[in-house]
Amino acid sequence: MAKTFLFELVSPEKILFSAEVESVILPGSEGYLTVMANHAPLITGIIPGIVRIAKSSDLNWAGEGNGAAFVVFDGFADITPQKCSLLATSIVPLEEFSPEDLERRIAQVQEAFNNAETDEQRNQLEDLLHQLTTVRGVYTAA
Structure with a gap:
């Protein structure tokens, strides 16, 4: 055991x-x-x-x-x-995970990235965008 x-x-x-x-x-x-x-x-x-x-x-x-x-x-x-x-x-x-919810989150982060005013904001949002697209890849492979 x-x-x-x-x-x-x-x-x-x-x-x-x-x-x-x-x-x-x-x-x-x-x-x-x-x-x-x-x-x-x-x-x-x-x-x-x-x-x-x-x-x-x-x-x-x-x-x-x-x-x-x-x-x-x-x-x-x-x-x-x-x-x-x-x-x-x-x-x-x-x-229960919705691929549409993930795509919505990615779109929200992409929009925030496009409207970011500082390099620090863009860097943080770029990291989050990378993480979310990684989830997309892991989810589609699951």
């Missing part, structure tokens, strides 16, 4: 997921990372991307298969050897 740890996925409104899991793949600010039981302590920023959760195969997850996936937008993860909490500004279950 693989070791498990507590994983919590939290939006500003509520806890969307809280369970013992075997592993979680997160879109960290330095790239995707896999979290497992006994992971070294770490706090990392979260960029827009897909969180993939592998649930323990010996637990009863009626009707849900052996995993779950969510699209997250911005936030951070607090990782300890026993627990991982991911707090994100926006979380959507992958099966």
Whole structure:
């Protein structure tokens, strides 16, 4: 039996997921990372991307298969050897994710980029635009 740890996925409104899991793949600010039981302590920023959760195969997850996936937008993860909490500004279950919503977000950021008044604003919006188009690529490959 693989070791498990507590994983919590939290939006500003509520806890969307809280369970013992075997592993979680997160879109960290330095790239995707896999979290497992006994992971070294770490706090990392979260960029827009897909969180993939592998649930323990010996637990009863009626009707849900052996995993779950969510699209997250911005936030951070607090990782300890026993627990991982991911707090994100926006979380959507992958099966409910709308490509049209993503395209709307990309259009909004593109418009803000075009109207940016400073180089700092343009740089931040360019980073966000890159992250969103990366989500588009990851989502279409999923």
